[in-house]
Amino acid sequence: MGARPEEKLRGLMPALYGLALARLGNAADAEDAVQEIVVRVLEKLDSWRPDGPFEHWVFVVAANHVRNLARRRSIRDARPAPESIEPEPEPPDLLEAAEDVDRIRRALRTLPPDEVAPVLMHYVHGLSQKEVALHLDLSVEHLRVRLFRTIRKIRRSMKEHP
Amino acid sequence: MSCPVAPLEACAHGFLDAEESARVRSHAAACPGCSALLASFERERRAIGAAAAGLPLQDPMGDGLFRAGLERRRERPRMVFFRRLAMAAPLLFCAFVVWTLVRQDPAREAAELVEKLGSDRIEVREEASRRLIELGDAAAPRLRELAKDPDAEKASRARNLLAQIAIAATIPPELRRARPGIERRLSPSDNRTWTQEFLETVKQKQTPLRSQDLEVLVTRALRGAERLEELHPILDEISSRKLKVDGADLIGLLDRPDTSAYAARAISKSGSVEALREVIRRIDELPNRHYHPATVKILQEADPSIVVPELLKLLDKEDRRSRGRATWILGELKAKEAVLRIRPLASDRDTELRRCTAFALGNIGATEAIPDLIRLLEDRDFNVRCVTAQALVKLQAVDAAPALIRGLQDLEPAYRLEAARSLGALRSKEAIAGLLKVLRSDPVESLRWVAATSLAQLGAREAAPDIVALLDSEDFTTVCTALAALRTLGAEEVLPEIARRREKFEAFPGSAGPAVLRTAALAIAELTARKGIPALAALLTEGSKDVRIQAARQLCLSGSREGVPTILQEGRSLEVLNALREPDLYKRLDRPFPGSGSGSDPLGFKHLAEAAGLTLDVTAAPHLAATALSASSGGTVRELLTYLLDAVSCDVILSEGKLRLLPRAAALEEWKAWWAEEQKKK
Numbered sequence: 001m002g003a004r005p006e007e008k009l010r011g012l013m014p015a016l017y018g019l020a021l022a023r024l025g026n027a028a029d030a031e032d033a034v035q036e037i038v039v040r041v042l043e044k045l046d047s048w049r050p051d052g053p054f055e056h057w058v059f060v061v062a063a064n065h066v067r068n069l070a071r072r073r074s075i076r077d078a079r080p081a082p083e084s085i086e087p088e089p090e091p092p093d094l095l096e097a098a099e100d101v102d103r104i105r106r107a108l109r110t111l112p113p114d115e116v117a118p119v120l121m122h123y124v125h126g127l128s129q130k131e132v133a134l135h136l137d138l139s140v141e142h143l144r145v146r147l148f149r150t151i152r153k154i155r156r157s158m159k160e161h162p
Numbered sequence: 163m164s165c166p167v168a169p170l171e172a173c174a175h176g177f178l179d180a181e182e183s184a185r186v187r188s189h190a191a192a193c194p195g196c197s198a199l200l201a202s203f204e205r206e207r208r209a210i211g212a213a214a215a216g217l218p219l220q221d222p223m224g225d226g227l228f229r230a231g232l233e234r235r236r237e238r239p240r241m242v243f244f245r246r247l248a249m250a251a252p253l254l255f256c257a258f259v260v261w262t263l264v265r266q267d268p269a270r271e272a273a274e275l276v277e278k279l280g281s282d283r284i285e286v287r288e289e290a291s292r293r294l295i296e297l298g299d300a301a302a303p304r305l306r307e308l309a310k311d312p313d314a315e316k317a318s319r320a321r322n323l324l325a326q327i328a329i330a331a332t333i334p335p336e337l338r339r340a341r342p343g344i345e346r347r348l349s350p351s352d353n354r355t356w357t358q359e360f361l362e363t364v365k366q367k368q369t370p371l372r373s374q375d376l377e378v379l380v381t382r383a384l385r386g387a388e389r390l391e392e393l394h395p396i397l398d399e400i401s402s403r404k405l406k407v408d409g410a411d412l413i414g415l416l417d418r419p420d421t422s423a424y425a426a427r428a429i430s431k432s433g434s435v436e437a438l439r440e441v442i443r444r445i446d447e448l449p450n451r452h453y454h455p456a457t458v459k460i461l462q463e464a465d466p467s468i469v470v471p472e473l474l475k476l477l478d479k480e481d482r483r484s485r486g487r488a489t490w491i492l493g494e495l496k497a498k499e500a501v502l503r504i505r506p507l508a509s510d511r512d513t514e515l516r517r518c519t520a521f522a523l524g525n526i527g528a529t530e531a532i533p534d535l536i537r538l539l540e541d542r543d544f545n546v547r548c549v550t551a552q553a554l555v556k557l558q559a560v561d562a563a564p565a566l567i568r569g570l571q572d573l574e575p576a577y578r579l580e581a582a583r584s585l586g587a588l589r590s591k592e593a594i595a596g597l598l599k600v601l602r603s604d605p606v607e608s609l610r611w612v613a614a615t616s617l618a619q620l621g622a623r624e625a626a627p628d629i630v631a632l633l634d635s636e637d638f639t640t641v642c643t644a645l646a647a648l649r650t651l652g653a654e655e656v657l658p659e660i661a662r663r664r665e666k667f668e669a670f671p672g673s674a675g676p677a678v679l680r681t682a683a684l685a686i687a688e689l690t691a692r693k694g695i696p697a698l699a700a701l702l703t704e705g706s707k708d709v710r711i712q713a714a715r716q717l718c719l720s721g722s723r724e725g726v727p728t729i730l731q732e733g734r735s736l737e738v739l740n741a742l743r744e745p746d747l748y749k750r751l752d753r754p755f756p757g758s759g760s761g762s763d764p765l766g767f768k769h770l771a772e773a774a775g776l777t778l779d780v781t782a783a784p785h786l787a788a789t790a791l792s793a794s795s796g797g798t799v800r801e802l803l804t805y806l807l808d809a810v811s812c813d814v815i816l817s818e819g820k821l822r823l824l825p826r827a828a829a830l831e832e833w834k835a836w837w838a839e840e841q842k843k844k
Contacts, residue, residue, distance in 0.1 A: 010228050014217055017227060031227055038231025104213035116214070122176075123211035129176065130398070134365065139391045144177045151175065154210065 008054050009041055015125060016062050018117025022136055023066045033069055037062045055125040063135035107157035115150050118143060165189070165196050165639070174203030179423060181459070194646045195639030198677035212811050268300035276304045279319055291319070295326050295345055302327060325350035337375040340366065348379075353386025361392060364399050373403045381408045390420055397424035401431040409437025413444070416457075430463040438464050442472040445487045458494045470497045477503050482510075486518040493522025501528045508534045513543045520546060524553020532559045539565040544574040551577070551584040563590035570596045575606045582609060586616025594622045601628045607635065611643040618650035626653040633663050638674045641667070645678075645685045654689040661686065664706075683708035691716045699724050707732055718742050726837055736826075736833055737807055740816045743836065747816040750774045751800035774799045776821040781828070 016037055020030035041058055108116055121132045133143040172178050173186040190196040275297075278290035294301040305327070308320035330338075330345035338344060341363055349355040360383035363376065380400060384407060387393045393415070400407055401424075412432070415425035429437045441460055461469045473495075476488035489507060492500040500522070507519040508531070520538055523531040538550040539562065547569070554562040566588070569581030582600055585593035597620070600613040611632060617625040629651070632644035648656055660682055667678040686709055690697050701713035702725065711733050714725025718738050729736065741748045753773055771778035803814050813829030815822045824832065 013228050031230075034227045035231040035234050038228060039235045042232075042235055101209050101213045104209055105217065108210075108213055108217060116217070119210065119214050120217070123207070124215045130395075140394070141390075144172075147175065147177070151206075151210065 005045055005054060006042070009038065009058060012055060012058055012125065014113065015117050015120035016058070018113040018115070018120065019059070019062055019135060020066050021112075022114035022117055023063075023070050029069070033066055037065055040065060053126065056127060056131065059121065059125070059127060059131070059135050067137070103158050104154055107154045110157055111150065111153060115146070115153070118147055119150055122147065165193060167199065170196055170200045171203050174200055174207050176207075181423065193639065194642040194681065195677075198642055198681055199673070201680075202673045202677050208811065215811070268297055269304075272297055272301040272304045275301065276308055276320075279308070280313075280316060287319075291323055292346060294323055295330055298327050298330060322350070332378055334375045334378065336371060337363070337378065340371055340375075353382045354388075355386070356382035357384075357386035357388075357392055357396070359383070360399075361395060364395070373405055376403065377405050377407070380405050381411060384411050393421050394424055397421065397428045400428040404431050407432050407434070409434040409440060412437055413440045416441070426457070426460050430460045435468065438468060439472065442469065442476070445476065445484055445491070458491055461491060462495060466495065466497070470495065470499060473497070474500060474503060477507075482512040482515050486512070486515045489515065489522045490518040493518070493525040496526050498526055498528075501526060501531065504528075505531050505534060508538055513546060516541060517543070517546045517549050520550040520553045524550075524556040527557065529557055529559075532557055532561060535559065536562050536565055539569065544572070544577045547572070547574075547577045548580040551580040555584045555587045558588065560588055560590065563588060563592055566590070567593050567596045570600055575609060578604070579606075579609050579612050582612045582616050586612075586619040589620060591620055594620055594625075598622070598625055598628065601625060607637060607640055611640045611647075614644055614647040615650075618647035621651065623651055623653060626651055626656055629653075630656050630659045633659065634666075638670055638678065641670075641678055642681045645681045649685040649688050652689065652692055654692045657686060657689050660689075679706070680708050683712045687712035687716045691720060695720060695722050695724075698722075702728055723840070726840075730830065730834055730837060736813050736829060737803070739833060740814070744816045747776065747819070750776065751803065751816075752798050754798055771821045774821055776816070776819055779820050779822040781822070781824050 013034065017030055017034050020033040020037070021027065024030050024033060037058075041061055044061065108119070118132050118136065121127045121135070122129060127135075129140050129143055129147075133140045136143065138146070169178070169182075169186045170190065173183050173190075176183075178186065187200070190200045272294065275290040275294050278286050279294075281287050281290070294305065302324060305320045305324050309317050309324065311317045311320070326345060326348075329348050329350060333345055341359065344359060347355055347359055356379055360376070360379040363371065363379065376399070380396065384393075384396055384400075387396055397412075397415070399405065400412075407428070409429070409432075412425050412429050412434070415421040416429075418425075429441065438460070441457060445457065461473075470492070473488045473492050476484050477500075479485060485507070489500075489504055492504065504519055504522050504526075505528070507515055508523070510516055510519070516538065520535060523535060532554070535550050535554055535557070536559070539547055539554075541547050541550065551562075551566060551569070554566075563585065566581045566585050567590075569577055570585075570593075572578050572581065578600070582597060585597060594617065597613045597617050601610050601617060604610055604613070614625065614629045614632060617629070626648065629644050629647050632640050635641055635644075645660070648660070664679075664682070667682055668675050670678050683706060687698070687701065690701055690713065695717065698713050698717055698720070699722070701709055702717075704710055704713070710728050714728035714733065715738055717723075717725030718729065718741070721742070723742065726739065726742075729739065751774055753775070807814065811826045812823055813826050815824060815829060815832060
């Protein structure tokens with residue numbers, strides 16, 4: 001039932017890259033971190049216990065590694081105050097073609113990987129919002145603001161590129 | 163009347179906690195407009211999930227990085243030995259030093275270390291302190307002597323070290339193994355250090371700790387937490403691990419709107435009786451509205467033999483506010499033993515107390531109090547009248563109909579609305595004339611559509627032309643409600659009227675347009691189904707996709723297979739086919755699913771299959787299945803599966819005694835193969 005760990009890990013790359021980019025702030029560090037995460041995950045496969053989802057375990061390993069990197073490089077900025085949520089949308093602003101997966105995918109590809117990462121971790125890989133917030137070093141409220149913002153961007157992008 | 167959109171959006175995207183989400187869903191269940199919008203947001207959420215799942219592995223996000231990682235791993239073995247040796251050297255050195263120190267007599271060593279505490283060099287003092295803590299009780303006698311030293315600085319240092327040794331003695335070995343050096347990081351006087359240590363410990367998921375290991379830290383960690391980012395995770399851990407904690411600290415957090423819900427959950431889960439008594443004692447002192455649902459939740463989950471007598475004591479108090487709150491909560495707890503005490507309060511001169519009494523009597527199911535409640539329908543305060551009407555519906559008090567019919571002419575619109583709704587729910591046929599009058603001429607639009615819904619519940623076909631008039635409203639909710647009412651009435655004669663307004667429905671802005679069109683399609687299909695299968699089959703060639711899908715669904719539900727190709731080509735919800743293919747197995751899904759707490763259980767999905775008496779085959783999203791189980795435990799197997807199908811891109815197939823969960827694409831292929839086979843047989 002299910003793919004080999006290497007294949008599963010390969011499918012997690014966009015989210016891992018986004019996670020690293022969100023925490024480290026630049027592409028070169030993020031790429032280096034993701035390569036290291038691949039090495040660590042494959043080396044630690046023995047310590048994964050299959051009583052929990054493989055994806056969740058990989059994100060724990062990745063978040064620990066990225067957290068250590070961030071701490072070591074002293075780039076842990078002060079936690080930003082949660083942004084306020086944008087005004088309530090009225091029906092005209094709502095997603096007009098909610099089922100149009102291809103258009104949403106196109107819109108997602110225009111967003112930076114660190115913005116897509118929370119969407120992938122929560123909506124695709126099944127992490128709870130609390131877990132995603134923990135891995136990204138955010139409060140749950142802050143994460144929700146970010147997710148809201150990403151969803152709005154998707155809607156805007158679909159409106160601008162029908 | 164239009165409802166706010168933000169809660170629906172937040173609910174669909176899972177941004178609300180369970181309590182808020184349940185509130186929004188229960189509102190949506192009663193409001194067709196919100197129900198359609200909620201469904202639209204949920205489709206959006208699923209579509210985003212599906213779109214994100216299919217993102218291609220592009221560089222620099224994907225394949226290149228993965229391959230580079232593999233390459234790096236292949237290169238690594240050559241370095242491993244030297245790197246490990248280099249890394250191990252300081253450790254071996256430290257081990258040697260420690261071993262040398264350990265060999266000494268502890269008392270003599272303690273004496274030497276205490277001397278070093280007076281050193282001028284900070285690093286010598288620090289090392290001596292560290293080692294003295296490690297020696298623990300063996301170092302205590304010397305430190306106690308030093309604590310009496312006339313040199314204030316030395317004495318203070320000794321007292322500090324004694325306190326740290328005392329802390330170290332309370333830390334379980336498992337925690338010490340998981341968090342080396344913890345006793346040095348915890349300060350006896352600064353709770354903040356306990357907060358930080360607790361949060362770091364629970365983050366460290368690779369080393370699972372037992373609840374009792376964390377209980378050493380949690381009370382002081384809670385006291386030291388200053389920010390919400392610290393309080394929320396600590397309270398979450400108390401709830402999820404059922405940690406025992408000082409009740410007074412939790413009670414204090416109930417007063418804060420931003421922590422009250424978390425603290426309430428923690429009190430319920432920690433099982434602190436003192437905290438429970440304190441919650442009841444303070445019912446009348448708590449001003450903010452956030453406290454109230456939190457209180458109810460705590461008390462509902464607690465032992466009624468403790469809670470109910472304490473609440474009844476509050477009814478003896480002079481203060482009306484605490485009596486009102488106690489009454490309301492007794493109602494929430496459905497405490498039958500409280501009815502005799504509560505009934506007299508229906509004639510109290512305090513308005514709020516009468517309102518609470520009406521609610522409580524209805525919620526408890528006190529049918530003996532129906533005459534008191536009917537009298538309360540004439541109360542001078544309209545809020546009391548509204549709550550009383552709701553209570554009478556809960557009691558199914560058909561005797562209340564005449565008073566409620568009089569209420570349709572009340573001056574207060576809120577009570578007119580409640581009366582109209584209640585008459586529908588009570589199935590009071592004698593109310594039809596009054597409700598028709600409201601539908602035709604009440605100046606408040608929301609009242610007109612509530613009247614339409616009630617008339618539909620009463621089966622008043624004569625109301626159909628007036629309900630059709632509501633379809634011309636500019637208000638999204640009014641139109642959706644009118645369509646739902648026509649569907650309930652089964653008024654197939656209005657089909658041309660609905661079809662004629664298609665362009666008007668399309669003109670609703672944003673996602674409201676598609677939502678109204680879907681509601682209209684459902685009404686068209688259900689009303690056409692009353693004319694028979696041929697009429698329904700004719701809709702399969704209709705221009706609108708929504709109508710085609712709904713018609714196909716109705717055909718399947720009617721036992722006809724003509725709609726199957728349409729569902730396979732255009733439909734999104736396939737599970738309806740199960741009813742057609744394996745009707746006997748499908749019935750088994752109505753069995754209740756007992757598995758509370760199964761969400762965290764990896765075998766939860768297996769239990770689901772066992773509850774249905776079927777064997778299990780899962781090839782998609784087992785971890786999401788666990789989440790779905792957790793979110794809807796206590797329902798039937800079919801409800802759980804519906805929840806699951808809403809949450810993930812997969813489908814459930816019942817075949818040959820098996821319950822199978824497949825990715826949606828694989829399921830679609832399977833359904834198509836099955837249909838082709840069916841056609842061949844034909």
